[in-house]
Amino acid sequence: MISNTKLFNRLPSSLIILLIMILFFIKIMFYVLVKSEVLMSGYGTGGDANYYHSYVIGVYNSPVNIWPVILRYLNDIGLYSRDLVTYSLFFLNLFIIPFITAKLSGLTLSSNQKNYLYIVLLCTAYPTLYFFTFDVYRDVFMVFSFLIGCIAVKKFVSSTNILLFIFYLGMSIAIGFFLLWLRPYLGYAFLASLLLWKVKFTKKRILFLGFIYALALFIANYAGLLNALTEYRSGFEEVGGGSTLGLNFSNPIMFIPNFILSTLGQMFGLYITNPLAVMLLVIETIPFFFMLVYVIKNIKLADNFVRFLIIFFILYASVWLIGNDNLGTAVRLRMYNYLAIYISFFYIFRLKKSSLKISKAVNL
DSSP, X not given: OOSOHHHHTOSOHHHHHHHHHHHHHHHHHHHHHHHTTSSSTTTTOSTHHHHHHHHHTTSOOOOSSHHHHHHHHHXXXXXXXXXXXXXXXXXXXXXXXXXXXXXXXXXXXXXXXXXXXXXXXXXXXXXXXXHTTSXXXXXXXXXXXXXXXXXXXXXXXXXXXXXXHHHHHHHHHHXXXXXXXXXXXXXXXXXXXXXXXXXXXXXXXXXXXXXXXXXXXXXXXXXXXXXXXXXXXXXGGGTOTTSBOOOOTTOGGGHHHHHHHHIIXXXXXOOOOSHHHHHXXXXXXXXXXXXXXXXXXXXXXXXXXXXXXXXXXXXXXXXXXXXXXXXXXHHHHTHHHHHHHHHHHHHHHXXXXXXXXXXXXXXX
């Protein structure tokens, strides 16, 4: 579907706009009904959010990350309200994140109207992120921070002015450390990608590097360097039920097969346990899969920014696919991988379309 340009451009812009408006209306109405407790009282609340709120009001004094610290600071200066923060996260999800994602893809309404609308529609329809707008979860804020960091990276890798290069590099590093405080392995992957973005890809090279990287992970696991991750993963076995894959990473020989199964089950959502998993597979994973295939097929068009996103995708996924065994948590963790591919797809799709136009003009 996505690899076929004619089919991809078949829907009229007016229909895409209508779909976006319908989604906006449904999400706003559902949100209002839930928050006013007319519908599904208690939906989307509790868990981590209860801990964050408890920390803000002084019940706990040991923060597990920087998010509750930010919330307590807002409380100290009189700007905190659980509902106000929740509404702000909803605003970010509905009105800010889709348009930042489109901007990162290099799309504008004036020059790439249809593709711009497609990516806004894709982000607006993304159900997992919407779920975490109903309480003071950190996920929406982390996605927003990650995208702001990507803007800084995009600026610095394309800067020809040395002062702007230094400024945006410094900004990228600062945001990387901020992400580290929000979720350590998210920040690690972001910062490490800043060191590796000059690695160039071809289809043959990406297969070779993928093999070398998988071998490196196998050796690291065999040497015990990944024990912290595999031991953390084993803790999910206590959760039981249908929420875990139940893969045993303690056997080094089975590391690669288990890693592949973990990728299929968590990244690609192929471990179906309930109707919700089917919905996420259709809305989130199927577009992601086709876009990933397209990016790999056209990897030669990847510029500095897309290379950064691809390297981030690999490094970040490596950590959580080894360390996480909870399928509910997986849909939260993979959002950054999906967004990296969404952006890369539309970025490369735009470049390829432009290069075809130039080729036609030269041939004329």
